[in-house]
Structures are given as structure tokens and as C-alpha cells.
Amino acid sequence: MKTVLITGASRGIGNAMASYFAKQGYRVLINVRQQNQHSDALLQTIKQQGGVAELAIFDITDKLAREQYMKQCPSLDVLINNAGCLADNLLVQTPLTDWQRCMATNYEASCALFELAKPHLLKSKQGCVINMASISGVRPRAGQSAYSVTKSMLIAWTHWLAEQYPQINSFAISPGPVATDMIVNAPWYQEKNAFNRIPLRRFCQPEEIAHAAYCLATHPMIYSGENLIMDGGYTQTTQTA
Template sequence: MEVAIVTGGSRGIGAATAVELAHRDKKVLISFRERRRHAEEVLQRIRDLGGEGDLFIGDISKPEVARGLVERATTLGELTVVVNCAGVYHPRSLPSLSPSLIEDMVATNLLGPLLVMHEALQVMRRGVIVNISSVVGLSPSPGMSVYSVTKNALALATKLVAEEAGDVRIVCVAPGPTDTEMLRRYHPYMPADPPEKVAERIMWVIDNGVSGKCYTVP
């Protein structure tokens, strides 16, 4: 059976993506680092649909955790899809951020996806890796410089790694404002797309044979 990894799969875009992949007969490995109850709820939704899945808890910005995630996936079947949804958002200017928040954004938004890609490419012979960037990574906004830098770097990494990945496609999706807990914490009244719309775009890039490009959500 084909296996899909979804990092940040317990909430928001990751949760919606995990459910969509289950609809497509993928066995979904939901990766998360906290809030186990949310991850269990997503897994139950998948099982209610007649799908299969499993949970993996850990901080994927740690090399041994990223390696363990991919190793777990290979015990479930053939790994053919990875969606790097895990991300954190602290919309503040650089001078107003604490060093720990800077480190958190760089580790979660950039280092984690790079490590997961590295490990996945050791075992994948076909399929696709989708990295979730952001429109503010493509068109940076003042007041969120570090977040913008991490998402811009992930989009650039997508383009470059696609040239190194052989038969595995590497694609980027850059959503705009999305109705997630992370957004609502800072922008409670901002108009936003539902996570399911972003998940539909992710399915589109998985299906359409593209590689090395970054797509916004229409």
C-alpha cells in the first residue's frame, strides 16, 4: 500500500490534507509534536472513512526524529507522498522577537522540512514531496521578516532540490490567509480560505506531474 507522510497533520492544513490523502487510498502517517488529542481525532476521521493511518510524535527539526519518521513510514508500505505542513507563525518584527521564537520559526519552518526531505529521498524511488510555503514568502511583508524568510527559503529549496531528486517530484504550495488556529490567534477577523481549499490545491499538484515550482492557492 502507498504511504503518505503529513507533518503538522494534527490541525489546520495538515489535518485537511491527511483526510484528502486517505480519500485517495493512501495510508497516512500523521506527524505532530504536541496536542495528541487533535492528531487522534484526525486519525479517527480517516478510519471513519474506511482509511488507514498511524501517528508519529516528535520534533522533526531534530535529525534523529526526521529519520525515525521516515523509517516508520517504510514499515507501513511504500512511501510515495510527503507533505511538509508543519509550521509556526510569530508575526513580529525581528527586533521584537525573542531569540527562542526566531529559533523556533527557523527550525520548524525550514530545518524540519529540509531534514524530512533528506530522509525521504533516501528511500523514495517515485512520488512527490510537497512543501507548504506562504504568499508572504513569495511577497514578503514588513513586520513578519523572519517568518517570510523561512517560507521564502523553503520555496527556493523546493526549486533547487527538485533538480537533485531524480524521479521524485518536489513541489511547493504557497497559501494565503487560511482559517486555522494559528492565524486566528493573531488575526481573528481576517478573511481567510478554509484549510480544505488548500488541501485541494495540494492534491492538484500531486496529480499534475509538476516539479520545481511554487503554486499559490487560487
């Protein structure tokens, strides 16, 4: 049985990926900083559906915690660096602490986890790392300075991984707006003009991201190192706001 570790997996995209991989026969390691009602519900649902999963409780930004966890991880075939944080603000108004928090979560933790997982991924017959980036890393938006820069770094690092470790399939996925529970319940989501900037006229569904991640991990559709943009065509338009 293949094993996948998904960081930040209790809600949203991470939750959808955990459920999807479990249904495909993977043993799923659900990473959360602290056990919570969402992680417990996800774990219970997967087990009720006949899947295999367990909680991987550690803070990905804590060097000792991630090292201790990875030491007792017997095997790993797929690493999905999904956990991330926002720090919305204009560049000149973004404090250093926000830069450091975004850097530690969105970029440095992903690099560190890969180094710890690398021995397992190299042993796997189809080792893969998937980095969840963002279209903000492709086409930076005003007010997302720290977030955009760190996601752009994640995409560039993915390209580097493919060159340095051809034995491991390395991909980035850059979603646009995704219809997670948090987004769907926002008042503006119901506005008739909410999707006007998106050629597809809808947000991407979490399950679509999960399906793409699974396809990349099991049947690579594109060259290792590529960044898969899933935004309904938004970045192909001339609009920048």
C-alpha cells in the same frame, strides 16, 4: 497502497490534507509532536470512513527522533512538509531565539526529512515532496521577519530540489489567509471589511489546499519546482500591508 507523511497534521491545513488523502486511498502518516485530542479525533474519523492512517509521533526538529522514525518507515510516496511556526515581530525586535526556532521548524526540519525520505521517494513510481510555504515568503509583510525569511528559503529550496532530483516531483504551496478553525473563530473574521484586500473576497478553505496538494502529488499540473500561490489574488494587488 501509496503512503503520505504529513507533518503537523492534527489541525488546520494538515488535518484537511490528511482527511483528503485518506479518502483518495492513501495510507496517511499523521505527524504530531505529541498525541492529542485533535490527532486522536482525526485518526478515528479516517478509520470510520474506511481509510488507513496511523500516528507518526515525533518532533520534526529533533534529529534523533526523526531519524528513528524514518528508519522504521517501510515506504513513502509523498512527503508534505506542513508543520511550521510563527514569530511575529519587527525585524529589529526579533530575538535570536525566535530566528532559530523558525529556522529549525520551517526550513531545517523540512530539508532533513527530505534527506531521510529521499531513498523511498526515489523508489516510488511517483515520488513527490510538497513544501507548505506562504505568501509571506513571496511578498514579506512587516512584523513577520523570521517567518517570511524561512518561508522564502523553503520556496528557493523547492526550486533547487527540482533541478537536483528530476525523478522526484517537488512543489511549494503558498497560501494566503486560510479559513481554519482558529481563524474563523477570531473576532475580526466577522467584520464586514475582513476580506477587502483579497480580490476573491474570501479566505481560502483548508480543503482547497488539500485538493491542490493531492493534484500536485498525483497529476502534476505545473512544472516541478514551482510555487503554487493560493491567496485569492492578494499578491497580485498593489497593497502591501
